[in-house]
Amino acid sequence: MDFSDYLxxxxxxxxxxxxxxxxxxxxxxxxxxxxxxxFLKAYYVTESGGEQIKSFxxxxxxxxxxxxxxxxxxxxxxxxxxxxxxxxxxxxxxxRDVAARHPLLSEMVTGLLLDLAMKKExxxxxxxxxxxxxxxxxxxxxxxxxxxxxxxxxxxAYLGITPVALSRIKKRLAERGx
Amino acid sequence: MDFSDYLxxxxxxxxxxxxxxxxxxxxxxxxxxxxxxxFLKAYYVTESGGEQIKSFxxxxxxxxxxxxxxxxxxxxxxxxxxxxxxxxxxxxxxxRDVAARHPLLSEMVTGLLLDLAMKKExxxxxxxxxxxxxxxxxxxxxxxxxxxxxxxxxxxAYLGITPVALSRIKKRLAERGx
DNA sequence: ATCGCCTCTTAACCCAGGTTAATGCCGCCG
DNA sequence: CGGCGGCATTAACCTGGGTTAAGAGGCGAT
Numbered sequence: 001m002d003f004s005d006y007l008x009x010x011x012x013x014x015x016x017x018x019x020x021x022x023x024x025x026x027x028x029x030x031x032x033x034x035x036x037x038x039f040l041k042a043y044y045v046t047e048s049g050g051e052q053i054k055s056f057x058x059x060x061x062x063x064x065x066x067x068x069x070x071x072x073x074x075x076x077x078x079x080x081x082x083x084x085x086x087x088x089x090x091x092x093x094x095x096r097d098v099a100a101r102h103p104l105l106s107e108m109v110t111g112l113l114l115d116l117a118m119k120k121e122x123x124x125x126x127x128x129x130x131x132x133x134x135x136x137x138x139x140x141x142x143x144x145x146x147x148x149x150x151x152x153x154x155x156x157a158y159l160g161i162t163p164v165a166l167s168r169i170k171k172r173l174a175e176r177g178x
Numbered sequence: 179m180d181f182s183d184y185l186x187x188x189x190x191x192x193x194x195x196x197x198x199x200x201x202x203x204x205x206x207x208x209x210x211x212x213x214x215x216x217f218l219k220a221y222y223v224t225e226s227g228g229e230q231i232k233s234f235x236x237x238x239x240x241x242x243x244x245x246x247x248x249x250x251x252x253x254x255x256x257x258x259x260x261x262x263x264x265x266x267x268x269x270x271x272x273x274r275d276v277a278a279r280h281p282l283l284s285e286m287v288t289g290l291l292l293d294l295a296m297k298k299e300x301x302x303x304x305x306x307x308x309x310x311x312x313x314x315x316x317x318x319x320x321x322x323x324x325x326x327x328x329x330x331x332x333x334x335a336y337l338g339i340t341p342v343a344l345s346r347i348k349k350r351l352a353e354r355g356x
Numbered sequence: 357a358t359c360g361c362c363t364c365t366t367a368a369c370c371c372a373g374g375t376t377a378a379t380g381c382c383g384c385c386g
Numbered sequence: 387c388g389g390c391g392g393c394a395t396t397a398a399c400c401t402g403g404g405t406t407a408a409g410a411g412g413c414g415a416t
Contacts, residue, residue: 044303044306044307046307046308050307052306052307054302054303054306066292066295066296066299067296070292070296071296076299076303096288100281100284103278106278106284109288110274110287110288110291113288113291113292113295114244114248114291116295117244117291117294117295117298118244118245118248118249120295120298120299120301120302121244121254121298123298123302124232124298124301124302124305125222125232125254127302127305127306127338128222128230128232128305128338129222129224129228129230130224131372132372132373133372151392151393151394152393152394152395153393153394160305160306161372161373161374162373162374162375163393163394163395164373164374164375164376164394164395164396165372165373165374166394167394167395167396168372168373168395168396169372169373170395171395171396309402310402310403311402329362329363329364330363330364330365331363331364339402339403339404340403340404340405341363341364341365342364342365342366342403342404342405342406343402343403343404344364345364345365345366346365346366346402346403347402347403348365349365349366357416358415358416359414359415359416360413360414360415360416361412361413361414361415362411362412362413362414363410363411363412363413364409364410364411364412365408365409365410365411366407366408366409366410367406367407367408367409368405368406368407368408369404369405369406370403370404370405370406371402371403371404371405372401372402372403372404373400373401373402373403374399374400374401374402375398375399375400375401376397376398376399376400377396377397377398378395378396378397378398379394379395379396379397380393380394380395380396381392381393381394381395382391382392382393382394383390383391383392383393384389384390384391384392385388385389385390385391386387386388386389386390
């Protein structure tokens with residue numbers, strides 16, 4: 001039994017329209033979601049009302065609130081669809097139960113967590129050690145299709161800056177590059 | 179078999195003097211380390227030569243380079259002892275092998291990864307959404323003993339700012355608080 | 357004791373990014 | 387068709403943090 005078998009047996013297929021929320025910051029939805037198709041963003045709302053983007057999710061990714069799924073605490077971020085999406089809903093607790101009897105699945109779970117931890121670590125490095133300009137260039141290198149798919153506002157919110165600052169950065173790069 | 183049993187059977191006890199490195203950025207040491215006693219810092223060296231601290235490690239924590247342990251790539255950070263340390267060295271691959279036959283241990287491994295992922299996520303949130311001043315206050319709240327154990331330079335490097343900026347922040351807080 | 361080294365603080369100046377606001381553009385809706 | 391709302395860009399001004407440098411303890415070594 002591998003992950004796609006598990007989803008076939010125990011996943012609940014759910015469709016979301018562009019713009020609709022899967023869950024919101026503060027909700028206690030303990031589900032995880034596998035992205036079949038579509039494109040989503042996970043974002044924090046800061047106390048001053050600003051929106052900062054935690055990550056973009058494309059087909060093939062798994063997403064959900066760790067705090068809600070594993071610690072029974074409210075989600076620290078919101079998840080919204082930027083395109084029409086097809087998700088497969090499942091429960092982390094249930095997956096772990098089943099994985100306990102299926103080595104292949106179990107390996108996949110630790111692989112998932114490992115992958116998540118490494119991604120977060122890379123993001124930590126970028127936020128801690130790189131300038132906004134360097135983060136922008138890395139983002140373009142890693143997700144070249146992103147520029148077409150999302151607004152400058154969202155790219156800025158991912159980088160942790162304002163759209164105004166991003167516009168300045170692009171101008172700087174264009175001048176230096178040309 | 180639980181984790182302390184595993185360490186007893188398969189861990190290699192190693193002692194490090196204050197100031198010595200366990201591994202350095204770029205090394206390919208695939209080991210993980212359990213901290214028996216002491217205090218360490220994990221830090222990145224940026225291209226401009228600056229030092230940014232990824233995390234502080236106290237007794238009871240597990241640390242190692244994910245990239246080196248799981249992806250056979252060089253470590254992205256260095257690990258140095260800030261006090262004399264006693265570590266227990268083990269291999270992630272081996273632990274996973276053994277865990278495959280010991281449910282308790284296996285649960286402990288996923289718990290470890292989960293804990294790591296949640297910590298990284300919190301740090302990501304702080305770096306993305308909070309000001310240096312807010313990060314400083316949170317750090318004090320979370321690790322009140324830290325101020326005594328490390329220098330202002332290290333606290334600043336953890337926050338992602340310079341010691342000069344940290345000094346200014348403390349002055350601001352003192353003036354506002356008084 | 358004193359020298360040297362290191363840490364912390366403070367000040368002066370600089371720069372990246374935040375804020376606000378104006379402009380132009382595009383797409384949508386009536 | 388015209389109007390309107392959202393997005394991107396640009397400019398002007400402000401602010402937090404970086405940089406450099408100076409001075410003030412603290413402390414171990416000679």
